[in-house]
Amino acid sequence: MQDISLHLLDIIENSVRAQAKCVKVRVLQNVVKNRLRIIVEDDGTGMDSHTLQKAQDPFYTSKEERVKKVGLGIPLFKQNAEQVGGAFRMASEPGFGTVLTVDFPLDHIDRMPLGNLKDTLLNSIIGHPDLDFFIHLLYRDKVMELCFHFDTKAIREELGDIPLTYPDVIEYIDQSLYEGIQKTNMEDV
């Protein structure tokens, strides 16, 4: 994976497979604390402490049907964060869901770029139109705080029986995310 957004896309896919109904994604850029924090929270099946431990092992996968027992998504993300002095944490409760928090030092020269956050979010939303996505982007430095909220529930209410996958709606979501990313300085991070 070349950037954090691609990891994010991968991690959201885990939530989907865990039968989540709602996925919350937060990207918090805190210049004061020199920290780029990604939080993904779902209300899926969750994991017990044993599975949670195993999920960080590259030779573990929850997919029973798989011949090759390899699951690299989580271990790679963890490695990429820890390699630059960041942190990776997962908490989970069977029946309630999973929260994943990944921190990167903002100014580290070897930190992977945030990458194309817009396409990651757009793909996840349109690729799973029955799920609710709650997106929160926050930028903070010494003098200001900029934030952006995006909630598919509000859009769905407005649209009634028109699906999120309708062409004009895709364009609308794409444009909204673009504006939010611009507003919170999440481009070229």
Added chain:
Amino acid sequence: MKTLADLKKIREKAQEDLKLRSGNTRVKIVVGMGTSGIAMGAREVMKTFLEEIATRNLTDVLVTQTGEKGLSSIEPVVDVIEEGKDSITYGNMTPDKVKKVIAEHIVNGRIVSDYVVQTGN
């Protein structure tokens, strides 16, 4: 700035549209979005499908995504599923190939056999 009010207009237009074609999905496109697919460019492939659908206003085509399918060596992988027909799996997809699949297969009904890696099921 996009606001929720914009959605009202979209809704009105879409309702007219859906009335005309009784609201059915003609083709379903499924992009493999597992770890290896993503690493090989599945996000750009999916994005290109979404762009093409929006610009060509293909209201009867649905793009969705799925996890790993065990075809890691030929990722990104895309399934094209049509009612009453064998499903077609395209492999080693790129944004340019997506544009061709949209123009040939999705719009004109001609399978792009050069990119096909699997048919059926």
